[in-house]
Amino acid sequence: MKKRRGVSYSKWGYIFILPFFISYILFSLIPQITTFYNAFFENYRNGLSQVGPNYVGFGNFIKLFTPAKNGSIDILRYFGNTMILWLLGAVPQVLVALLLAVFFTSFRLNLKGQQFFKTVIYMPNLIMASAFSMLFFTLFSPVGPVNQLLMSSGMLEKSFDFLGMMIPVRLLISLMNFLMWFGNTTILLMAGIQGIDQSMFEAAQIDGANSLQTFFRVTLPLLAPILVYTIITAMIGGLQMFDVPQVLTNGKGTPDRTSMTIVMYLNNYLQTSKNYGMAGAISVVLFIISAILSLVVYHTLSKPYKK
Amino acid sequence: MKDVNKKGRIQLAAARTVAYTILIFLAVLCLFSFYMLIINASRSNAQLQGGFAVWFGGHFFDNLRNAWNDASINIPRGMLNSFIIAACCAVLTTYFSALTAYGIHVYDFKLKKAAFLFIMAVMMIPPQVSAVGFIKLCYRFRLTNNYLPLILPSIASPVVFFYMKQYLESVLPLEMVEAARIDGAHEFRTFNQIVLPIMKPAFAVQMIFAFVSSWNNYFIPTLLLDKAELKTVPIMIAQLRSADYSKFDMGKVYMFILLAILPVLIVYIILSKSIIRGATAGAVKG
Numbered sequence: 001m002k003k004r005r006g007v008s009y010s011k012w013g014y015i016f017i018l019p020f021f022i023s024y025i026l027f028s029l030i031p032q033i034t035t036f037y038n039a040f041f042e043n044y045r046n047g048l049s050q051v052g053p054n055y056v057g058f059g060n061f062i063k064l065f066t067p068a069k070n071g072s073i074d075i076l077r078y079f080g081n082t083m084i085l086w087l088l089g090a091v092p093q094v095l096v097a098l099l100l101a102v103f104f105t106s107f108r109l110n111l112k113g114q115q116f117f118k119t120v121i122y123m124p125n126l127i128m129a130s131a132f133s134m135l136f137f138t139l140f141s142p143v144g145p146v147n148q149l150l151m152s153s154g155m156l157e158k159s160f161d162f163l164g165m166m167i168p169v170r171l172l173i174s175l176m177n178f179l180m181w182f183g184n185t186t187i188l189l190m191a192g193i194q195g196i197d198q199s200m201f202e203a204a205q206i207d208g209a210n211s212l213q214t215f216f217r218v219t220l221p222l223l224a225p226i227l228v229y230t231i232i233t234a235m236i237g238g239l240q241m242f243d244v245p246q247v248l249t250n251g252k253g254t255p256d257r258t259s260m261t262i263v264m265y266l267n268n269y270l271q272t273s274k275n276y277g278m279a280g281a282i283s284v285v286l287f288i289i290s291a292i293l294s295l296v297v298y299h300t301l302s303k304p305y306k307k
Numbered sequence: 308m309k310d311v312n313k314k315g316r317i318q319l320a321a322a323r324t325v326a327y328t329i330l331i332f333l334a335v336l337c338l339f340s341f342y343m344l345i346i347n348a349s350r351s352n353a354q355l356q357g358g359f360a361v362w363f364g365g366h367f368f369d370n371l372r373n374a375w376n377d378a379s380i381n382i383p384r385g386m387l388n389s390f391i392i393a394a395c396c397a398v399l400t401t402y403f404s405a406l407t408a409y410g411i412h413v414y415d416f417k418l419k420k421a422a423f424l425f426i427m428a429v430m431m432i433p434p435q436v437s438a439v440g441f442i443k444l445c446y447r448f449r450l451t452n453n454y455l456p457l458i459l460p461s462i463a464s465p466v467v468f469f470y471m472k473q474y475l476e477s478v479l480p481l482e483m484v485e486a487a488r489i490d491g492a493h494e495f496r497t498f499n500q501i502v503l504p505i506m507k508p509a510f511a512v513q514m515i516f517a518f519v520s521s522w523n524n525y526f527i528p529t530l531l532l533d534k535a536e537l538k539t540v541p542i543m544i545a546q547l548r549s550a551d552y553s554k555f556d557m558g559k560v561y562m563f564i565l566l567a568i569l570p571v572l573i574v575y576i577i578l579s580k581s582i583i584r585g586a587t588a589g590a591v592k593g
């Protein structure tokens with residue numbers, strides 16, 4: 001490529017990227033720094049009076065990790081909840097997406113109606129999560145259609161309280177997350193499989209590999225980078241889980257806070273008690289966890305296949 | 308040889324049957340809740356209390372009228388509010404992401420690499436971890452109950468930037484920029500009149516995604532908006548959930564939910580092909 005000398009255009013590079021960086025610094029970077037800064041102050045509303053801000057060092061973090069009377073540490077519990085809810089949805093999500101991606105890209109199967117199926121399975125991804133959750137709340141309420149159906153078909157004597165018990169609530173949240181994300185993951189993995197050099201599959205076929213062998217020996221290893229990307233983004237998305245459990249349980253994480261996620265915990269401090277110190281401390285923990293998770297997952301999954 | 312062929316054909320037929328069965332099952336799973344939503348939005352409260360039904364109840368427009376004119380949840384206002392915010396976000400996100408991508412793609416400058424690496428590094432940071440500082444900032448500058456803090460941050464969207472950069476790399480030959488320069492075009496003019504038209508497809512897809520994610524956004528708006536007339540749709544949906552549920556006309560509740568998702572649903576049904584295609588393009592190389 002020829003470079004014209006004489007006129008320097010480099011200042012235009014700065015001008016063009018300036019709005020982005022001003023906006024990022026103002027609305028993300030500075031808030032990020034002040035969030036961390038706030039974590040070291042006691043600063044909350046107590047009824048009508050304001051406490052702080054007073055510098056307390058690591059006081060908020062100590063409080064965050066101090067066991068309650070019953071011996072449980074809230075933040076660890078909510079982190080555990082978040083991970084359980086995430087895993088229950090994400091494991092089937094990745095497995096089903098992998099299966100569907102193989103189906104859709106298989107020349108041998110040559111499935112019809114692909115566009116229809118893709119359209120349908122991708123749809124929940126764009127639906128407002130809070131509305132989707134509200135919909136599930138009404139469908140599965142004790143007087144809702146699902147209970148009506150189960151009772152009129154004689155499968156249940158009296159209505160089943162899906163939203164009052166730990167396992168059904170967790171399963172519903174995970175089901176919603178699964179439905180919202182497996183289509184998206186399928187589309188991503190499909191693009192990944194289509195990006196694999198076709199001659200690899202031909203070579204495997206000539207060598208007499210069956211579909212399973214082709215999948216485990218060719219598709220999966222070559223798909224690894226995209227699979228890693230998918231899992232990392234899904235995990236970071238899972239850590240942020242909020243809308244679905246918040247609306248389904250009305251912010252309470254019922255029953256007995258077993259479906260309370262970390263971001264719901266953060267939201268409680270921000271919304272109700274305006275406790276910026278504790279909210280800041282939770283944000284720091286959340287930041288560290290997401291940073292570690294992305295590093296760990298990236299390294300464990302990408303190493304064996306690195307060229 | 309014939310036997311092998313026959314065996315192969317049976318295997319293929321079996322594999323296809325399994326594949327279709329799984330696909331149909333998942334499609335039904337995806338559609339079931341939305342089907343119930345539309346059916347139930349057309350049934351009166353009495354019909355809904357009466358039992359389960361698989362077909363329309365004939366009260367769709369009653370429910371629509373009731374929901375639309377509800378006194379406590381002003382859904383038309385909420386939809387207008389959400390629309391204004393989402394439309395602004397869609398325009399700002401796409402334009403400035405493209406501008407930034409163009410700046411980094413076309414020009415050579417000292418901090419070019421640093422700027423690119425910085426954007427890539429912050430791409431994965433969850434937005435919630437800066438919420439405390441962001442909310443405090445909004446309180447300090449009296450920007451609560453204001454749409455600016457919901458709109459302006461969309462100027463900096465690392466993910467859309469990345470997509471735009473990938474797109475530029477594949478469609479914009481640098482010679483074209485050079486040619487425009489020789490013709491005496493100003494740098495901004497080159498971008499607005501030559502590069503933007505080339506990027507139309509990328510703009511269309513990313514505008515839809517930006518619109519949808521803003522339309523659906525709940526976490527930050529609910530912390531910043533508490534004036535009734537400024538509330539957005541997701542806040543109203545959450546309000547519906549926390550209201551005393553048993554007193555509600557359930558037909559109306561289903562209608563509220565339907566109205567909340569309808570605009571996105573319609574856009575999706577019309578443009579599903581290009582939306583799905585757009586969903587991959589940015590991520591494949593990532």
